[in-house]
Amino acid sequence: MLDLQFICDNADLIEKNCQSRGVTCDIPRLIELRKKRSELIVAGDDLRRQQKETAAKIPKATSEERPSLIEFGKQLKSQVADNESTLKEIETDLNAELSRLPNLTHPDAPIGGEEDAVVLRTWGKVPEFDFEPKDHVELMSDLDMVDFESGAKVAGSGFYFLKNEAVLLELAMVQFAIEKVRAAGFDLYTTPDLARQEVLEGTGYQPRGPETQIYSIENSDLSLIATAEIPLGGMLKDQILDESSLPMRVAGLSHCFRTEAGGHGKASKGIYRVHQFTKVEMFGFTTPDLEASNEFHQLIVGIEEEIFQALEIPYQVIDTPTGDLGGPAYRKFDLEAWMPGRGESGEYGEVTSASNCTDFQARRLGIRCRNNEEKGTKFVHTLNGTAIAVTRAMIALIENHQQADGSIRIPEALRKWVGMDVIPAKS
Template identity: 45%
Template structure:
């Protein structure tokens, strides 16, 4: 089943190799344990008074055991590293309703609105934004390189408006607002299912450092509850974060990467949820409903797609994408996604819950550790083995889910291209106007006298 799943997901992972490495790891670990036990027996045998020949023999054997153990441990470390490396490449299992195949097999679940009929030649977002003095690609290329940009004037204000609009919408649905670090440890990225230092990676790694620039706030949000045991009563935990995203976009070229559509750095509002297995499917639907509600309110024409097996990425069990019509680019473009990763990330991050436990049953000593865990503070009590006075029942891994509330550059593309006017101005969607000081139309800034 695992091998077939890898094939369906176009994964190069080799589960048979993982099994072979695991068997070798177990055998070497057993051998190392036996050698340690014999070494201890040998050391104990040298205690007390011994004949010189007997002591010399024991010393010689002790040296042999030391050398043998060092060789076995070296092999064991190498096999363990290979096992971790190969094991991390194995993707999550796949929801039985997910279409099998590549991107062309995506199934349309919902379509909202229709393509606008223009009575004038349509411009793409690059032409519109540059004419409106909203963006500066040229200076950014000089300062940072290609696929970077400055947002200016209404462009800068529009980013802030989109972020605040999305934040307010999601927080009103019971999500805890969080601002996350942009740098995370490579080990945390790996536990979330990303490959930070492999060939073709999308991750920027800091040289001579364990840190990497994160490609999504999903990673630092997942790390908040790493190595924690939560009471079932506290689930689901819903978080929303504003973060900067950094991606190498290796291999991206052509019209698909034009202008703001595919860039190396951008701002994003990300939702992240911890849930029980029984809750996760309904929460997945809740996440896509939140996204669709916002995009509908903004007046966009879009489709919700059930993404096929070959387009899921390693962590996702099932993934919904939202693609909005972009008339300037003359195609639909992804503006959001929502993924149910089941226990793929939580097993690596070691995030567990205790079924049936109330808030007071899991935590640190008597200081309200469960409430502290909920707020992301006082980690000691929530650590594995740190529960005080709990029910002592078996723990289980939580399910993790993530969804994009607002990927700013893609939203700017969709807004500029869909709401452009014949004179080159752009009508501001009504829900964003309060966040732009009442601005109804984006026009070029007035020229200085």
């Protein structure tokens, strides 16, 4: 959430920012709602002052004066109630308008949609096979590593069972990512798979409504989390931190649940776009200055790159365009791994993202910090990034390390957990 005074003082900037991010906004209405709210607050304070003065006069009034004072007090009470009711409606509308506004945007972020993404760098050599490569669906089916039919039978389309060596691979990737982030100084958590609506909204997710990607629990204010970013950000809700304790590095292991509404098509094949997966997520709280949060942002991206380099998977790092940033992100970098089975002859597919959300989430969640040398408090900056999202990383690993006989070579970094160098082909 942006600061309301900043919005009113920089209306043209906010409108231009919304336009570049493809977000519909109504800044004049927001400013008018703010004006009405201020007027109602002033009027309400005046009515309550009159109430207090009238109540003080009644005990001292004569018998002739008292009835009219009592009647006037009743009128004031009714007017106060009407004022408070109207103020509540205005504040609801004002907060709704505020919640639609995205974060500000880094000046270097590319303007446009997905096709305008800028490739910052690439790593690794795209494999050249001397045989016809298979996609992950065929490979995993041949090796008895996945069961889509049982997944659909139990939970519906978009769910699946990982089997045999795929289970070992999942555990290995989680262990490797956990080891990596712990070595980088992140405190480890397993998080709740559910979060309250106020926490989801605070982190920038909309758990209710026709366009949501969130599974909501009926007759409750709880929803299944789409990422550990949600509970990790929410765990410090309404807290004031000592600035000397920042930056804070936390990492969460969780299941992630997404409706993937509108996510059909070639990119949804197999386990690329599913309703549930396991992920290790990095999250950071920094002091409220861009130098600190930009530095943390680079740290997160660096860890993501180290993980995929260790997995020997070619990738590219992209600077995400404004139209794909989502509401909370000030700037976002994605890692896209090479997937030989994607498209006609292989394509890059997103496997991680890392976002600097500046104070956008902290303002909604009420997370502040205090410097003993200064008065008052400030909203911290928050950041998040994927250490490993198991299903997509598994696709890239299996497809890039497939061998002519249908076996899968295991990268050195995972062998101590998988317990083998190669997943052998089935006879």
